[in-house]
Amino acid sequence: MAGRVEGKVAFITGVARGQGRAHAIRLAEEGADIIGVDLLGEVDTVDYPMATPDDLAETTAAVARLGRRIVTAVADVRDEDALRAAVDTGVAELGRLDIVVANAGISGTAAATDQLSLRAWQTVLDIDLTGCFLTAKVALPHLVAGGRGGSVILTSSMLGLKGQGWMAGYVSAKHGLVGLMRSLANEFAHALIRVNSVHPGNVRTPMIDNASLRGMLRPDLESPTIDDAAAVLGALHLMPVPLIEAVDVANAVLFLASDEARYITGVALPIDAGATAKG
Incomplete structure (x- = not known):
């Protein structure tokens, strides 16, 4: 029996661990090959460790064990040229692109807004918002050229749909992703390219x-x-x-990437144990 994304290729950022790894494995389980990138370096305004080469090797091995191909690169989502080179190389090797999961992100600095440095504010916006913009920018030409439509999924947060103090940069970036998602959904619907965002609650990953x-x-x-x-x-x-598990978010990503969601676009989908439904 064919998988739900059999024969398709997915481009995933932040693939080395956490939600990115879960997305790569879940999509590979259902038949997709993977193009994956990760920074594999520290961010000086973040007070927890970033992913390592060993993390990326573990993701690569997990996808390979499923019998799927994976092409990886070390790339910073703030670097448009590096992202473009990674996706261009992956498409050249794997032959196509169908799914984009702009997943890379940081939580940023927890501080009262009047104590938050401009550098910390700018870093989280550069990675969490501009990084998704650049991911979409370098990948969308491949989806359009393929002529088969496609699915773009942006990883926001429950805090992209509700307020929270002491995290102004993160909350602002994640709210901004909803606007980016809706803009892209309008721009690329003519090409049958669907664009949606997922909004996880507390996920058991190194960010939490x-x-x-x-x-x-x-x-x-x-x-x-x-x-x-x-x-x-x-x-x-x-x-x-x-806490919810990364695979719970990956299951939602799989659905949005599959033909089961072929007429779903412009949607902000919470996977948050009801957090955004609270009064």
């Missing part, structure tokens, strides 16, 4: 499960674990689930 955030959420403990922080995190969700 790291010493800095755990300590901020539970300052009463010396070395809090993710389980210690769960009660605080869970207060953001409507359902009694403090």
Whole structure:
């Protein structure tokens, strides 16, 4: 039985770990080959470690074990030339492009807005918003040239649909992605290219499960674990689930990438255990 994205090729940013890895594996399980990029370097305004070459190797091996091809490159989503080279090389090797998942992102600096440095503000906007713009910019010509339509999925956040203090850069960038998504949906519908955004809640990835955030959420403990922080995190969700798994987001990405969603475009889809439904 053919997979839901059998024979298609997906371009995924931030592919080395977390949600990006989950998307690569889930799409590969359903028949897609993968073009993947990741920074594999630190960001000085972020207080948790970024992905490593070993992380990218693990993603590559996981896709290969599924019998699918994967072409990877080290690229910063803020670097248009590097992104274009990565996708051009991947398409030349794999023969086509059908799916784009602009997933790379950082949480940025947690601070009151009047204490937030311009550098920290600009970095999160450059990666989380401009990085998605550049990803779409370099990939869309391949989708148009292919003449088969396609699916572009931007990774926003539950905080792209609701407010939150002390994260002005992140919240602004993730709200901005909704505007970018709707603009692209209008511009490329004529070519049967669908553009949607996904809005995860608290996902069990290094962006959430790291010493800095755990300590901020539970300052009463010396070395809090993710389980210690769960009660605080869970207060953001409507359902009694403090953390969702990356595969839960990947399942939504798979749906939006598949022909099952062939007439769905311009939609902001929450996968957030009801967080955006809370009063």
